[in-house]
Amino acid sequence: MHNGIIIGAGPAGLTAAVTCAENGLDVIVLDEYMRAGGRLLGQLYEQPDGKWWNGIKESERLFQQAVDLGVQFRFGTAVSNIEYLDDMWVIYTEKEVLQTSNLLLATGAAESPVPVPGWTLPGVMSVGAAQVMTNVHRVKPGERGVIIGINVLSAAIAMELQLAGVEVASLTLPRMSEVTDVEAHPKEVMDSLLHVSHMAPSPFVKLGSKFMKGDFMKKMGAAFYPKNGVKMWDIPIQLRKAVIEIYGENQVEGVTLATINSKGDVVPGTEENIAADFVCIAGGLYPLAELAAIAGCPFYLVEELGGYVPLHSEEMETTLDGLYVAGNITGIEGAKVAAAQGHVAGLSIARNNGIRSLDYKIMDAIQHVKTTRDHAYIQFHPQIQKGRSKIQDQWNTYQRNVQEV
């Protein structure tokens, strides 16, 4: 028996574990991966103050802090089921069955796939896969790659690949179809790219973001966007071309690009081949929330948070007794926000375990989540605040309804 069990050893889970242990709780952290850090491991970017944010170092620091405080870890441990029996959460893994009165789901996010003809060929991988291979395992995903899907994550990873000596031949769009809808639309992509433009040295992208605040200007921007694209960190970004096929005999040999008009349709006769030995697909992240669904949490679809999220409070409680959530399972944001949420969840778990006078600390910790969000360097969704308010409104409504019953 443990005072708390945490599923997920990413920034949220690790911070929660540290907070629990600091408050004298006996906690155990489970993770499917072989080491701590989660998606934080792959992160590597230069911050405004010129210092590098090194995800591996941050992960190691948090992990060491947790270990020093006596937190137990089980790596390589996948959780297959959770259920609430006799006022206890029962956690089923491949090796053992664990019990706790307080369970935190900090399972993070998964990448949305974007189907493109030829995408099952070996050498095609998610952009996060290339990031982990490069930064964490230090193996090149290939010599020359094409990234399909232009968003905050893929732009950042393109830069990381370059840094490791891997050539990125192009950042391009997928061809528009029913499933690729928004990701393939030049105007929408232009809109989302405005949020990484502050990281881009290219004067076009920088100037562009200033002049393209209005919807009309964005449409014009997409229409007049140079056919050969612009460059960010020397990587050609092509908003007017789309990958219509990934080709290769037994593995990736290249992609076929074609010009697309501002509506996203292919202009016939413009097809050209680009040689590459790997292709990354970047469809963005969505909250990985299956365990919350199994548990029976009510869910809401909040586009600004990246998908379906379990209903939760600012104190990181779900509607179920002793079940908490923190990190990207509550909505897609950066590692620093996830860690701040993990701190709140850790305090809430400690309070539920009978640790006294934590109310002010919890209020401060909630405020810290907001401050961290406001200062976030990389914004995954421009309307994140709106998404957070939507969930908060649903939570308030839920609480009112419960009280009326």
Added chain:
Amino acid sequence: MTDRRILDHPILGEQKSQKEISFTFNQKEYKGLQGEPIAAALLANGVRTLRYHEESGTPRGIYCNIGHCFECRVIINGKQGQRACLTPLEEGMVIESPAPLPTPVRDWRYENA
């Protein structure tokens, strides 16, 4: 195999030295680093194809690299359905690609042949 490895990185620095070990993949011997994921060890050896699709027999490799998609499932020391991206490499591991399975039930209609 060294040129596929990023031994020195401008920000992350030199790669920590790990013990080199031997393993086999589809009866062929390879060298890899102890504890690294099988998928990374094979990629460092230039091997991208990890399995063949159960029905169509088309080649498949890693996709998500963090355990979600199961595209990298291989047979490790006789145990099938193991994820190459999550399993740490050990000395003497015998790794095999699962082969296409017999598919006696299929859609024989002309338009879907």
